[in-house]
Amino acid sequence: MFLAWQEIKKNKLRFTLITGILMLVSFLVFFLSGLATGLADLNREAVDKWEASAIILTEESDKSLYQSFMSTDQLKDVEAEKTAVLGQLNAIATNGDNKKNISLFGINKEEFLLPNVTEGKAFEKANEVVADDSLKDEGFDLGDTLSLSSSDQQLTIVGFTEQARFNAAPVLYASLETFHLVKFGEVADQKKDQINGIVVQDDSISNLTQNEELKAIEIESFIESLPGYTEQKLTLNFMIYFLFGISSIIVAFFLYVLTVQKISMFGVMKAQGISSSYLSRSVVAQTFILSFIGTVIGFALTLISGAFLPAAIPVSFDLTSMMLYGIILIIVAMVGAVFSVLTIVRIDPLKAIGG
Amino acid sequence: MMAVLELHQVKKSYGSGHTKVDALKETNFLADRGELIAIIGPSGSGKSTFLTIVGGLLSPTSGDVIINRQNLTDLNEKTRSQIRLKEIGFVLQASNLVPFLTVANQLKLLDKVKKGNISKSERNQLNEDLGIADLLMKYPSDLSGGQRQRVAIAKALYSNPSIILADEPTASLDSDRAYEVMELLQKVTKQKKTTTIVVTHDIRLVDFCDKVYKMTDGVLLALEKQDEKEINHIPQ
Numbered sequence: 001m002f003l004a005w006q007e008i009k010k011n012k013l014r015f016t017l018i019t020g021i022l023m024l025v026s027f028l029v030f031f032l033s034g035l036a037t038g039l040a041d042l043n044r045e046a047v048d049k050w051e052a053s054a055i056i057l058t059e060e061s062d063k064s065l066y067q068s069f070m071s072t073d074q075l076k077d078v079e080a081e082k083t084a085v086l087g088q089l090n091a092i093a094t095n096g097d098n099k100k101n102i103s104l105f106g107i108n109k110e111e112f113l114l115p116n117v118t119e120g121k122a123f124e125k126a127n128e129v130v131a132d133d134s135l136k137d138e139g140f141d142l143g144d145t146l147s148l149s150s151s152d153q154q155l156t157i158v159g160f161t162e163q164a165r166f167n168a169a170p171v172l173y174a175s176l177e178t179f180h181l182v183k184f185g186e187v188a189d190q191k192k193d194q195i196n197g198i199v200v201q202d203d204s205i206s207n208l209t210q211n212e213e214l215k216a217i218e219i220e221s222f223i224e225s226l227p228g229y230t231e232q233k234l235t236l237n238f239m240i241y242f243l244f245g246i247s248s249i250i251v252a253f254f255l256y257v258l259t260v261q262k263i264s265m266f267g268v269m270k271a272q273g274i275s276s277s278y279l280s281r282s283v284v285a286q287t288f289i290l291s292f293i294g295t296v297i298g299f300a301l302t303l304i305s306g307a308f309l310p311a312a313i314p315v316s317f318d319l320t321s322m323m324l325y326g327i328i329l330i331i332v333a334m335v336g337a338v339f340s341v342l343t344i345v346r347i348d349p350l351k352a353i354g355g
Numbered sequence: 356m357m358a359v360l361e362l363h364q365v366k367k368s369y370g371s372g373h374t375k376v377d378a379l380k381e382t383n384f385l386a387d388r389g390e391l392i393a394i395i396g397p398s399g400s401g402k403s404t405f406l407t408i409v410g411g412l413l414s415p416t417s418g419d420v421i422i423n424r425q426n427l428t429d430l431n432e433k434t435r436s437q438i439r440l441k442e443i444g445f446v447l448q449a450s451n452l453v454p455f456l457t458v459a460n461q462l463k464l465l466d467k468v469k470k471g472n473i474s475k476s477e478r479n480q481l482n483e484d485l486g487i488a489d490l491l492m493k494y495p496s497d498l499s500g501g502q503r504q505r506v507a508i509a510k511a512l513y514s515n516p517s518i519i520l521a522d523e524p525t526a527s528l529d530s531d532r533a534y535e536v537m538e539l540l541q542k543v544t545k546q547k548k549t550t551t552i553v554v555t556h557d558i559r560l561v562d563f564c565d566k567v568y569k570m571t572d573g574v575l576l577a578l579e580k581q582d583e584k585e586i587n588h589i590p591q
Contacts, residue, residue: 273437
């Protein structure tokens with residue numbers, strides 16, 4: 001560490017440049033991880049609020065809530081600690097001034113799908129809804145009357161809840177009655193037992209139903225089947241992993257060049273009896289110092305810039321993931337130092353002193 | 356008295372058959388404590404081969420190199436590296452200083468790798484003796500050639516090695532600085548009872564030495580210091 005730190009102190013500009021590049025790479029990694037988390041949240045927030053273990057959908061729906069049609073009668077075919085019925089439809093809501101894609105959840109108020117209301121109150125009567133509070137940023141407010149595409153029904157926002165988006169659309173929570181009115185209009189009464197799925201809270205997800213027309217799907221699997229979710233996640237994760245590789249290559253390249261420039265010096269030191277392992281440890285320590293500083297600055301810069309981003313950018317910083325990525329960045333940077341270590345080990349002190 | 360350094364029938368050859376070259380022919384050599392020895396000879400005569408074998412950097416084809424009763428030829432590279440660190444100090448032609456360390460840190464580095472076997476008072480005395488006490492906070496690029504060699508000698512002497520091997524230590528210096536460096540080597544050799552071997556083709560330096568050897572085509576020959584004809588016959 002002594003040799004490593006002294007060299008950094010003496011050659012500040014050179015090492016600032018390397019640290020700067022590592023800082024930018026780490027900034028990009030952290031930002032992409034924030035974007036990945038933010039985009040994932042857009043899809044899954046409302047589902048995570050269920051704290052459910054599984055969802056029962058029809059076998060033929062292929063894990064799509066929207067394509068699953070069942071009856072509340074089928075609830076008797078489900079054996080679980082807790083169950084909650086769910087009707088769901090997508091629509092465009094407008095309050096006259098603003099329009100927004102929404103997802104309407106029809107639920108029973110007494111079941112566990114009702115979210116915590118953070119502003120206003122829970123729905124009590126037909127056509128009342130509790131809305132995701134991201135709608136406030138879109139110009140919607142308490143008391144607004146909403147018109148929905150493909151329905152004559154008008155809904156009133158009576159409350160807001162936090163972090164309730166489903167497949168990138170803010171959720172409106174309403175009673176099953178309201179849901180049926182919106183979905184079926186005049187024939188709502190005839191369809192009042194229609195739902196899309198049954199959400200389950202149970203320690204085990206096996207043997208939840210013996211009905212062959214129904215299928216229990218683990219919640220994580222259900223989320224991964226949401227349209228675009230997995231593709232989006234894989235793309236962003238691929239970019240992050242690619243950046244890990246780039247980071248390692250950058251460090252390997254820079255350190256190798258620096259090591260080659262010091263071959264003669266290292267050779268003399270080896271001739272004097274300073275071991276290859278001491279010199280190698282010094283290079284690895286130097287890599288650790290540079291990557292640690294670069295990563296910490298990148299981390300801070302990400303959080304600072306995140307605070308100034310407009311709400312429209314779906315960034316959400318998960319500190320645990322960021323710290324994990326930071327540690328990985330430091331480790332891959334140190335892997336990049338391996339080439340330099342090999343170079344040091346191969347240096348012949350005899351050549352260095354001109355023998 | 357037991358010799359610090361012994362070479363018994365040491366030979367170094369490269370290649371084989373028609374292409375075989377004997378860089379160092381069968382050589383016997385003894386050096387005692389407190390001796391300053393010059394090895395003179397033209398370029399390519401085998402001086403550096405001799406020095407690197409004595410320094411444990413090159414293994415001889417045959418023969419034994421014994422430093423303080425330890426036969427280097429029996430040891431692996433790791434152990435030889437430890438012996439170099441403990442028993443041998445190098446002073447090289449090009450300054451062997453680490454460019455990004457101050458003079459104080461050059462010595463501190465040795466303190467770290469040698470696990471601090473020199474006391475603070477010894478260190479201060481060494482700095483005073485070599486006239487580098489005022490240079491401690493300077494980087495090598497801030498020093499003159501003579502000052503750099505003085506620091507290099509300080510490094511070589513650090514932790515009291517038995518042997519100092521100096522390879523053309525005055526090559527980059529003018530006459531005054533060269534004599535100054537040789538005086539210094541002579542002084543520390545006598546004071547600290549080290550064995551100092553100076554490889555050089557600068558015949559002006561032999562006056563400072565106790566013994567002079569001449570290397571010609573891999574053959575090491577002991578000379579009398581008075582043998583001016585032999586000494587002056589070395590091509591520069």
